[in-house]
Amino acid sequence: MAGRGFRANIVLYGALLANVGIAIAKFVAAAITGSSSMLTEGVHSLVDSGNQLLLLYGQAKADRPPDAAHPFGYGRELYFWAFVVAILIFAVGAGVSIYEGWRHIASPEPLRDPTVNYAVLGIAMVLEGTSWAIAVREFNGTRGASGWWQSIRRSKDPAGFIVLFEDSAALVGLLVAGIGVWASHHYADPRIDGAASIAIGLILATVAVLLAREAKGLLIGESADKAIIAIVWRILEARPQVTAVNHVRTIHTAPDAVFVAISADFADDLPMGEAESLIEAMEAEMKAAVPELTSIYIRPEKQGDALVQPRPFNRANS
Incomplete structure (x- = not known):
């Protein structure tokens, strides 16, 4: 900070x-x-x-x-x-x-x-x-x-x-x-x-x-403002390789520092190398949009493995 x-x-x-x-x-x-x-x-x-x-x-x-x-x-x-x-x-x-x-x-x-x-x-x-x-x-x-x-x-x-x-x-x-x-x-x-x-x-x-x-x-521990969480969701929804998001969890580690943990389901045919590049690109985009996001953790996880009900994307309306 x-x-x-x-x-x-x-x-x-x-x-x-x-x-x-x-x-x-x-x-x-x-x-x-x-x-x-x-x-x-x-x-x-x-x-x-x-x-x-x-x-x-x-x-x-x-x-x-x-x-x-x-x-x-x-x-x-x-x-x-x-x-x-x-x-x-x-x-x-x-x-x-x-x-x-x-x-x-x-x-x-x-x-x-x-x-x-x-x-x-x-x-x-x-x-x-x-x-x-x-x-x-x-x-x-x-x-x-x-x-x-x-x-x-x-x-x-x-x-x-x-x-x-x-x-x-x-x-x-x-x-x-x-x-x-x-x-x-x-x-x-x-x-x-x-x-x-x-x-x-x-x-x-x-x-x-x-x-x-x-x-x-x-x-x-309190979560980040809803506006910050909404920006994270928009960035995730804009990526066609992400088919669903199981959860987006945030916590303030300081007044101007936020840790975000994301569990997402990626397309089955996405190669491992492209998945890594995609995660790096999304992290960079999130930090550029919200400087308060000092730590970002994105975990590829199938919908069936998630502990909470995932949120699928409706691409036609996004």
């Missing part, structure tokens, strides 16, 4: 810079005002910063070339670190937020001037909004005409949609924190600030579960 430069990782770098600055400001504001929701927001931003570092680390590890131990490369290591990120959001981000909120409700602290909190929340909104806008722009550039959720489910690159989820959760969390700070002072009840912290924790837990589900699917 080709290495990624700064431009390719602009979403992660943008989110990292924003979250580091926001985390420092939130912790300072929490120390000055004693706000529970501001403290949990600081933890939230700190966890997000760590997550971006883990994803950048995962991408660096995934970019290693194939070797004897990993002949298909290390691309799926990124999926492992994406799953780790989801666990961290759930265990650290959500866990600390809920605990801190419960502690603040059980032992309310005296209210202090919220001006610092409002200032930090405003700055955080601008920075998080900028990071979110970058993530949305980059994601829109890859999703085409598909809907948001459909594109997330189909995406094979977790870095983009993880930052999108994190920034969306961060913006909602900032809104909840702002309401919690305002309501605590308006009603002179610091327990409301603790309730806001618990609400932020529940938001993070929901995001973590969604991310874990998507990362799990990538980690255990």
